[in-house]
Amino acid sequence: MSINLKKGGSINLNKEMTRLNKVLIGLGWEQTGRSVDLDASVFILGANGRLLAEEYFVFYNNLKSPDRAVEHMGDNRTGSAEDDDEIILANLESITPNAQELAICVSIHDAVNRGHNFGLLKDAYIRVVDVESKKEITRYDLDASHFIENAVVFAKVRKSGNEWYFHAASQGSMTELQGLVDMFL
Template sequence: MAINLKKGGSINLSKSMTKLNKLMIGLGWEYASIPVDLDASVFILGANGKLLSDEYFIFYNNLKAPDGSVQHTGDNRTGSDNDDDEVILANLDNIHPNATEICICVTIHQALLRNHTFGMLRDAYIRIVDMDTKAEVVNYDLDSSHNAENSLVFARIKKSGNEWYFYADSQGSTSELQALVDMFV
């Protein structure tokens, strides 16, 4: 049974399931009136809160981390799938030893040009599935507090010792993807 988190909630992924190492991170959304193109991205960070290297920024133009630990399966531009619209696969056992955080972000493609915000969406969520058992472990719905924003640090998976924790972060802004890149470089 999945745990439904609210903003600020967390769960110890290492203790929630046995051997939770292979994750599927699914993001989904529906648009209310006009199509909105969300883009999932992942920043693999070191202890200093910065990217390990440019190659550890995973997004629609760089689908795989150099160590193969994190892979984006491709860009969905419409949010029209019945299930997860964008998927990120992660193997926590294979992640670079200097990695301490996997930061999962969502931005709206060309949001400023198109005047798109998260307020144009409904049913936006992030979930984590154990790839070995296919069981959903965590589900976190984007609440309505981000109506005017177009970029979001949706969640963080942080390492503490040998354990990984999922944090429902939900820190939004009105900047686009480049601002997030600048924050983590």
Template sequence: MSINLKKGGSINLTKANPKLSKIYIGLGWELMTQSLDLDASMFVLGANGKLLSEQHFIFYNNLRTPDGGIAHQGDNRTGVGEGDDELILANLKQIQPEAQEVLVYVTVHEATARAHNFGKLKDAYIRIVDVEKKEEIAVYDLDADASYATEVLFGKLRRSDAANWEFVAIGEGSNVGIQGLVDRYV
């Protein structure tokens, strides 16, 4: 049974299912008017809140972490169609122990140049699915709070101890651009 999270809500992914190892993170949205190119990006952070290395910034030009624990499944440039628009696979047991958080952002490609933002979307969500059971664990539907934003932190995976992970729904928007995000976590 899937849990519907609210902004700021969290779920311990491994407490109820200690054998859970492989999940996918599905990101989806519907376009209201014109086509937008949205990009999912992940920042794998250590205890200091910074990237473990440059290779721990996962996006369409760097699809996997060095340990193979997180793998982006590629860029969907149109967002057309039903279901998840971009997918990230995560093997929770394979993610290196130094990793404390995995931030999941979605950014509007060339937002400033094209005057695009999240206000041109509807029905944006992030969901967590157990790969082996093929069951949705949790879903978070973004509200309209971030309609002004050019990038949104949809949520994060957070290590609660050596063997346990939780998912936190965030839905926090900003307008710093992808380079601004990279600068924040370097």
């Protein structure tokens, strides 16, 4: 059984499973008329909350982190996949020891020029799945609070000691992908 989170909610990922090693982060959405292209990205951050190095920004133009622990499975421009439209895989045990947090983000490609925002979508979600058991650990359904925004830090996976915690951040902005990059550089 999956845990549905509200904005600001968190869970200890390790306590949900006997052993959690690899997770799938799935993002999905449905179009409501105009074709909106969402782009998933992960920023691997150090203790200071900043990107470890440019190579630790995983997105459609950099599909793997240098330690190969985080991998983006490719860009879906239409939201037309049957299940998850974009997938990011993370091996929590293989992430460089300097990593303290993964910021999981979604932005809308060329949103300002196209007049796009999250309000043009329906059934947008993020979910975390244990790859080995295929058990959905948590799902965060987005609400209408981001209807005018085009970039969101959907969630953060934070390390505390040897355990990882999922936090549904839902921090929105109208800064597109570049604004997210600026936030974590």
